Amino acid sequence: VVILAIESSCDETAAAVVKNGRQILSNVISSQIELHKLYGGVVPEIASRKHIEKINQVIEEALEQAGAVLDDMDAVGVTYGPGLVGALLVGVAEAKAISYAKKLPLVGVHHIEGHISANYIEHPELEPPFLCLVVSGGHTHLVIVKEYGEFQILGRTRDDAAGEAFDKVARAIGLGYPGGPKIDKLSLEGNPYAIDFPKGKIEDAPYDFSFSGVKSAVLNHLNRCRMQGEEIVAADIAASFQRSVVEVLVEHAISAAKDYHMDKLAIAGGVASNGALRRGMEKACQENGIHFYYPSPILCTDNAAMIGTAAYYEYKKGTRHGWDLNAVPNLKLGER
């Protein structure tokens, strides 16, 4: 089964050709980061317009790199939520047009199911059930992947997503957008124990997260330094903030793995490329006899290969969408 996959939920226009779920024949990503940098974050209207400009070209490239044409495809997979409505609509309209013109089955995919599925690509042995920590720009979920496309959500963030916290703190210490990778890099030069920022825990909800408190603590720290004329050591702030976030993510994931007797743990989403998170989780998993899985950085951030993988397992289960498929900006994980 060869699937053409399309992703346009945020600021990446992406297309991929995926064979039998785990074999990536092509994976083309056109990022708009340079454009949105100017504004310090993604501007929805600009994102939609750029998707329209790029999408045909990105799909053509994906087919060309795969050495294929549309007639070789068995289905079209597309992200239909969650995300920016205008951005999603571009991919959905494109997928519907191709599906209609080429009489191909249409499979709508949940963006976060895509992020989780990125783990299947480089780990042929990974199959459900396993525990997955989803840490992206808009989501922080701790979920049990019970079956392909079937999820039990154990915990989630009560406020900011992990990636969002990275981006906001990066902006506060003047690192620019997107902040995650910059904090990751700067932290290598800082002392993670320089400042004791609070940890985002919620009483009586052992698997939930909260990152707005850490973010406020960073802002308070900056204000205090400025008022008292103390030196602001950005590297120490970055490293200490990152430690606080990573420790909570690791602790919650490991305790959930133990409580639910999961011997496989995966991470997914943009923040899954974070060096400290990977090292921390690797170590904790080793100590607890848990197999640890994570995707390559290029498969952690938004891409269409992961959507093709998710679409394949949905396709195998019989998921088919009609040409009335619409973008669903707040689609819940596990909904169809």
Ligand code: ATP
């Ligand atoms: P969602 O998937 O929730 O809809 P999104 O698609 O915008 O949101 P992703 O593309 O999965 O999010 O990830 C982008 C996020 O990952 C950004 O917040 C970015 O700062 C963060 N990120 C990327 N690399 C790193 C890193 N090395 N360390 C920390 N955060 C990172």
Ligand code: MG
């Ligand atoms: Mg993005």
Ligand code: FE
């Ligand atoms: Fe994403």
